[in-house]
Amino acid sequence: xxxxxxxxxxxxxxxxxxxxxxxxxxxxxxxxxxxxxxxxxxxxxxxxxxxxxxxxxxxxxxxxxxxxxxxxxxxxxxxxxxxxxxxxxxxxxxxxxxxxxxxxxxxxxxxxxxxxxxxxxxxxxxxxxxxxxxxxxxxxxxxxxxxxxxxxxxxxxxxxxxxxxxxxxxxxxxxxxxxxxxxxxxx
Numbered sequence: 001x002x003x004x005x006x007x008x009x010x011x012x013x014x015x016x017x018x019x020x021x022x023x024x025x026x027x028x029x030x031x032x033x034x035x036x037x038x039x040x041x042x043x044x045x046x047x048x049x050x051x052x053x054x055x056x057x058x059x060x061x062x063x064x065x066x067x068x069x070x071x072x073x074x075x076x077x078x079x080x081x082x083x084x085x086x087x088x089x090x091x092x093x094x095x096x097x098x099x100x101x102x103x104x105x106x107x108x109x110x111x112x113x114x115x116x117x118x119x120x121x122x123x124x125x126x127x128x129x130x131x132x133x134x135x136x137x138x139x140x141x142x143x144x145x146x147x148x149x150x151x152x153x154x155x156x157x158x159x160x161x162x163x164x165x166x167x168x169x170x171x172x173x174x175x176x177x178x179x180x181x182x183x184x185x186x187x
Contacts, residue, residue, distance in 0.1 A: 008155065014049055024140075048079075052079055069122075074118065080111060117172060121168065128174065129177060134177075135149075135181025
C-alpha cells in the first residue's frame with residue numbers, strides 16, 4: 001500500500017502534468033516562450049486547482065484531494081474546464097505559438113470528454129494524463145516514451161491497489177490518454 005500511495009502521488013495529474021509541461025516547453029520552445037508557457041500553466045491551472053481541492057477537502061466537500069468520488073467530480077470538472085479555457089484565451093491573446101495552442105486544445109477536448117464520461121463512469125484522470133504524457137513524449141525519443149509508458153502502467157496499478165478506481169475506469173482513462181496523446185503527436 002505504501003508503494004502504491006507513493007506512485008499515486010508521483011503520478012498525480014497536477015504534479016506529473018506540470019512537470020511534463022515545463023520539461024516539454026523547455027525542450028521544444030525558445031527559452032522565453034517556454035518560461036511563459038510554464039508560468040501560465042502553473043499560475044492559471046496548477047495553483048488554482050491545488051487551492052480549490054485543498055479548500056474543498058478541508059471543508060469536507062471532497063472526501064479526498066484527488067476528488068475520487070464520481071459525484072464530487074461533477075463539481076470539479078466545470079472548474080477545471082473554465083481554467084483551461086482561461087489558459088487557452090491567454091495563449092491566444094498573447095499570440096503563443098500555434099503548436100502550444102493546438103496541443104492545449106487537444107488536452108482541453110480530452111478533459112471535456114472525461115467530464116462527459118464522468119456522467120456515467122469515473123474514468124481515471126491519473127491514468128488518462130499519465131498515458132497522454134507517455135504517448136506524447138515519444139516525440140522526444142523511444143527511451144523516454146517507454147520509460148513514461150512504464151510509469152503510466154505503474155500509476156494505473158497504484159490506483160487499482162488503492163481502490164480509487166475499478167479496472168474499467170482505469171481502462172477508459174488510459175484509452176483516453178493514449179488517443180489524445182497520439183493526437184497531440186500529430187498536431
